[in-house]
Amino acid sequence: MTDHVTDHVTDQAPRGPMRAPRIGHGWDLHRLEPKAPAGEGRALVIGGVTFEHDRGPASHSDGDALLHAITDALLGAIGEPDIGQLFPDNDPENDGRDSADFLAEAVRRVSAAGLAIGNVDATVVLQRPKLGPRKAAIRERVAGMLGVATRDVNIKGKTHERVDAVGEGRAIEAHACVLLVARP
Numbered sequence: 001m002t003d004h005v006t007d008h009v010t011d012q013a014p015r016g017p018m019r020a021p022r023i024g025h026g027w028d029l030h031r032l033e034p035k036a037p038a039g040e041g042r043a044l045v046i047g048g049v050t051f052e053h054d055r056g057p058a059s060h061s062d063g064d065a066l067l068h069a070i071t072d073a074l075l076g077a078i079g080e081p082d083i084g085q086l087f088p089d090n091d092p093e094n095d096g097r098d099s100a101d102f103l104a105e106a107v108r109r110v111s112a113a114g115l116a117i118g119n120v121d122a123t124v125v126l127q128r129p130k131l132g133p134r135k136a137a138i139r140e141r142v143a144g145m146l147g148v149a150t151r152d153v154n155i156k157g158k159t160h161e162r163v164d165a166v167g168e169g170r171a172i173e174a175h176a177c178v179l180l181v182a183r184p
């Protein structure tokens with residue numbers, strides 16, 4: 001293994017202030033399974049907001065795909081290891097863990113890099129339940145976790161037109177882009 005690969009995987013990349021702006025992208029998907037006792041689905045949580053639904057994510061952590069995508073976008077923007085490297089799914093400490101913890105660690109690392117969050121734009125792809133009625137709540141919740149104004153977070157909801165796993169209600173997908181700017 002070459003040195004630069006080792007550095008990345010072992011999280012030993014050089015630290016210090018970074019030049020702004022920097023862009024980051026994150027994506028995540030979780031299977032949606034019937035909830036217990038019928039299946040292994042957990043409660044469906046999207047952006048820290050809990051939805052009433054007969055299915056939920058099969059996941060090691062709480063399975064919040066939106067927070068996972070935003071976490072990876074933040075970490076990606078500063079060239080840090082991704083969420084799976086920082087919080088392995090075979091670590092018992094991460095079992096059922098609130099994904100707000102993962103996001104908080106990414107925010108801490110952004111700050112350590114001398115940067116601030118400019119804005120976040122995210123899309124949740126989900127056949128059902130409908131995201132629309134809770135979109136404002138998710139937006140406010142995520143902005144609070146990130147420590148930014150609500151207008152600096154945008155959440156879009158899309159269906160998958162009833163095709164493939166997401167469209168058949170068997171998975172949830174989230175995409176996120178972030179822009180990091182110089183700290184004011």
Ligand code: MG
Pocket residue numbers: 028029030063064065068
């Ligand atoms: Mg995930």
